[in-house]
Amino acid sequence: MSRSRKCNSVMTALSILFFVIYAPCLFAADPCIRPDNGTGTVTLPPIGCDYTSPDEVYEIIDGLPPGTTIELDGPLTDFVCCGDQCPMCSLALAPGQCETAGGTLGGNVHCFEASLDLDVSGTGDLYGYTRHLYIPVFVEVHTAPRNPGDPVQMFSAVMYRLYGELFGDPDFCTLRITAGTDFGLPGPGETTLTELPSGDFNVDSFFDITYQIEFEGCPGSPLDGYAGTTTGTIHIETGTEPLLCEPTPDGSACNTVVCPETGQECMPSEVNFDPATGAITYLECDCRNEDDCQIDLSQVNPGYDCIVPDNGSGTITMPPVGCDYSSPEEVYMIIDGLPPGTTIELDGPLKDFICCGDQCQLCSLPLGPGECETAGGTLGGDGHCFEATLDLVVSGTGDLNGYNRHLYIPVFVEVHTASRNPGDPIQTFSTVMYRLEGELFGDPDFCTFRIEAGNINGLPSPGGTTLTELPSGDFAVDSFFDITYQIEFEGCPGSPLQDYMGTTTGTIRVDTGTSEPVPPTCAGSCDVCDFCFEIVTVNPDDSITVSCNCVPDADLNRDGIVNIKDLAIMATQWLTTRDMP
Numbered sequence: 293m294s295r296s297r298k299c300n301s302v303m304t305a306l307s308i309l310f311f312v313i314y315a316p317c318l319f320a321a322d323p324c325i326r327p328d329n330g331t332g333t334v335t336l337p338p339i340g341c342d343y344t345s346p347d348e349v350y351e352i353i354d355g356l357p358p359g360t361t362i363e364l365d366g367p368l369t370d371f372v373c374c375g376d377q378c379p380m381c382s383l384a385l386a387p388g389q390c391e392t393a394g395g396t397l398g399g400n401v402h403c404f405e406a407s408l409d410l411d412v413s414g415t416g417d418l419y420g421y422t423r424h425l426y427i428p429v430f431v432e433v434h435t436a437p438r439n440p441g442d443p444v445q446m447f448s449a450v451m452y453r454l455y456g457e458l459f460g461d462p463d464f465c466t467l468r469i470t471a472g473t474d475f476g477l478p479g480p481g482e483t484t485l486t487e488l489p490s491g492d493f494n495v496d497s498f499f500d501i502t503y504q505i506e507f508e509g510c511p512g513s514p515l516d517g518y519a520g521t522t523t524g525t526i527h528i529e530t531g532t533e534p535l536l537c538e539p540t541p542d543g544s545a546c547n548t549v550v551c552p553e554t555g556q557e558c559m560p561s562e563v564n565f566d567p568a569t570g571a572i573t574y575l576e577c578d579c580r581n582e583d584d585c586q587i588d589l590s591q592v593n594p595g596y597d598c599i600v601p602d603n604g605s606g607t608i609t610m611p612p613v614g615c616d617y618s619s620p621e622e623v624y625m626i627i628d629g630l631p632p633g634t635t636i637e638l639d640g641p642l643k644d645f646i647c648c649g650d651q652c653q654l655c656s657l658p659l660g661p662g663e664c665e666t667a668g669g670t671l672g673g674d675g676h677c678f679e680a681t682l683d684l685v686v687s688g689t690g691d692l693n694g695y696n697r698h699l700y701i702p703v704f705v706e707v708h709t710a711s712r713n714p715g716d717p718i719q720t721f722s723t724v725m726y727r728l729e730g731e732l733f734g735d736p737d738f739c740t741f742r743i744e745a746g747n748i749n750g751l752p753s754p755g756g757t758t759l760t761e762l763p764s765g766d767f768a769v770d771s772f773f774d775i776t777y778q779i780e781f782e783g784c785p786g787s788p789l790q791d792y793m794g795t796t797t798g799t800i801r802v803d804t805g806t807s808e809p810v811p812p813t814c815a816g817s818c819d820v821c822d823f824c825f826e827i828v829t830v831n832p833d834d835s836i837t838v839s840c841n842c843v844p845d846a847d848l849n850r851d852g853i854v855n856i857k858d859l860a861i862m863a864t865q866w867l868t869t870r871d872m873p
Contacts, residue, residue: 323548323549324341324496324497325488325495325531326338326492326493327492328492328493331440333438333440333493334485334495335391336390336483337371337390337402337404337406337431338371338495338530338531339372339373339390342367342369343368343528343529344367344368344528344530345365346529347527348526348527349526350364350410350469350526351524352505352520352522354520354521355507355519355522356518356520357416359415359416360414360415360417361416361418362412362413362414362415364412364425364505366409367408367409367528368406368408369406369408370698371390371406371431372404372406372698373385373389373404374390374403377786378403380430380432381432382395382401382432382474383401385403390402396450396473397437397449399434399437399447400434401432402431402434402435403430404430405428405429405430406429406430407426407429407698407700408426408427409426410424410425410426411423412424412425414514418514421514423463423646424646424681425461426681427469428734429454429456429469430453430454430455430456432454432474433451434449434452435447435448435483436448438485444484444485445484445485446482446483446484447483448482449482449483450472450473450479450481451471451499452472452473453471453473454469454471454472454503455468457469457734459733459734460731460733462510462648463510463514463515463651464507464515465508465509466507466508467505469503469506470504471504472501475504477503477523479499479501480499481498481499482497483495483496483497484496484497489554495530495531496529496530498527498528499527500525500526500527501527503525503526504523505521506520506521507519507520512651536549537558537577538577539575539577543573543575544574546559546574549579553579556580556581558577558578558579559578561576561578561586561840562575562837562838562839563587563589563837563838563839564836564837564838565592565835565837565838567809567811567834567836570596570809572589572812575837580816584816584818584842585814585815585816585818585824585825585840586816587814587840591810591812591813592809592810592811592812596760596768597615597804597805598770599762599766599767599768599769600614600767600769601765601766601767602761602765605714606714606715606716607712607714608767610664610665610676610707610757611664613645613646613664614645615643615769615804616641616642617771617773617802617803617804618804619639619800619801621801623638623639623800624637624638624777624779624798624800625779625796625798626638626779626781626794626796629794629795630691630792631691632690633689633690633691634689634690634691635688635692636686636687636781637687637688637689638685640682640683641683642680642703643681643683644680644681645664645678645705646679646680647664647678648664648678648704649661649663650663652678653704654677654729655677656669656727656748657669657677659677664676664677669708669709670724670726670747671711671724672710673708673709673710673721674709675707675709675726676706676707676708676709677704677705679702679703679704680702681701681703682703682730683700684698684699684700684701686698686699692789695788697737699741701730701731701741702731703729703743704727704728704729705725705727705728706726706728707723707725708726710722710723717761718759718760718761719758720756720759721756721757722754722755723755723756723757723771724746724747724755725745725755725773726746726747727745727746727747727748727749728744728745728746728753729742729743729744729746730743735784736784736787737783737784737789738782738784739784739785740781740782741781742779743778743779744777744778745776745778749778751775751777752776753775753776754773755771755773756772758770758771769804769805770803771804772802772805773801773803774800775801775802776797776798776799777798777799777800778795778797779796779798781793781795811838813826814826814838822842822843822844824840824841824842824843825842825843826838826839
């Protein structure tokens with residue numbers, strides 16, 4: 293039988309079906325999937341996963357007025373194996389390791405560093421008080437024996453020790469959190485490892501933690517005069533609940549599922565693209581192979597990646613809260629004080645802007661409570677004072693090759709901007725980084741880590757900003773600074789940085805911005821007799837819907853050209869029947 297007759301047979305058998313519909317696929321929601329470590333199980337903790345508490349928050353109650361609390365909501369995240377650098381670990385670990393045999397449950401001990409990434413908010417007398425805190429913590433977990441090689445491995449676990457403390461914070465002169473049985477605070481838990489078709493393991497784990505938070509407010513802060521110690525309980529977990537291969541509830545992605553066939557992934561087959569903002573909404577997802585016909589997002593330009601609402605005066609309030617200033621092509625560097633050919637590279641954004649208002653002690657201009665912006669400054673427009681975070685991935689080169697850390701450095705920032713014309717659809721004005729200062733306290737590697745930049749520090753840091761009004765009335769922010777920075781450091785005794793110290797001056801461009809939106813397209817292949825067909829629909833709101841599916845090619849004419857009319861009829865038939873059982 294000729295290939296043409298075969299294709300026509302397929303076409304008839306499928307009754308001109310437009311494409312293959314895949315069955316739903318089950319998987320673990322908010323999945324925590326870890327590779328086999330070579331012994332038929334996984335190494336814990338599950339690095340790359342977060343322990344969250346969907347229904348509870350950490351609380352500070354003791355030491356506050358009646359009816360007033362401080363709620364701290366966020367994950368235990370960023371696990372790092374500290375190995376022989378874990379001073380609080382009850383058992384000796386090899387360098388860079390997290391796990392060793394032993395512990396109170398007769399299985400293994402797991403020691404690691406992590407972060408509590410917390411959104412802080414007040415209630416009662418502290419209503420309106422908000423912060424974002426990164427608290428470095430040490431964690432030790434004990435687990436019971438398991439049977440490597442079993443497809444399902446279920447075993448008890450216990451939070452043996454969790455300890456973290458914040459240093460140098462403007463509001464909390466003391467903020468200390470402890471948990472774990474070693475402190476007399478029960479923390480039972482359980483972990484289930486389920487082998488997947490890929491050979492990896494899904495991790496389903498929880499702890500019921502009893503914690504203790506000791507705090508004392510700093511003079512002059514909103515917490516001035518408050519101090520106390522609160523004991524509470526919280527359930528934290530990673531990797532639970534079954535879901536389908538479908539878009540996430542907010543349409544921002546396809547669920548990461550375990551598909552029924554090895555090699556398949558849950559990927560988009562239909563998306564909506566908004567050219568005004570560059571936003572992509574996932575509409576349909578299917579389990580497909582990597583090379584199958586699919587939506588290609590690799591060339592999509594996200595459009596405006598920093599959008600801020602009009603503040604009611606025809607412009608925005610700076611800084612652009614919710615945006616990050618990143619440096620795609622450069623990193624901060626430590627060079628001075630290290631051996632020749634050795635550097636420490638620090639790569640990451642300036643983010644998490646918080647208006648500190650009248651609590652901005654370093655601000656050169658007076659601000660009202662909770663404000664970021666006021667008239668004045670060296671450029672004749674406005675001054676902007678705020679707190680932020682440098683979220684840095686740290687890596688060494690040369691003699692420090694293999695050295696890696698993740699640092700969160702709190703910084704104070706003051707920016708001066710030139711005058712602009714509120715109400716204009718495009719507002720372009722000069723800016724300058726007037727002051728940036730940050731310091732790390734209590735770090736095991738850096739006994740001194742201090743970064744500064746800005747004109748006031750003799751470190752020129754010019755910039756510019758353009759605000760473009762969008763159809764929504766919001767503004768797209770395109771902004772940059774060419775920062776001259778200075779990093780002073782000293783390594784701690786016993787750390788990989790011992791005996792190193794110096795002060796490096798360098799430059800880096802940081803920006804947040806806009807670019808022309810580029811919609812998604814279709815890519816990939818289909819089975820014999822089918823081809824990857826793209827349907828593009830322009831909607832009444834000017835958004836674009838793109839779908840990619842395999843279509844029988846029986847309507848190719850003798851010259852090999854697609855019969856568009858017939859394909860349009862096929863598409864109409866499919867669109868009118870797609871919701872039928």
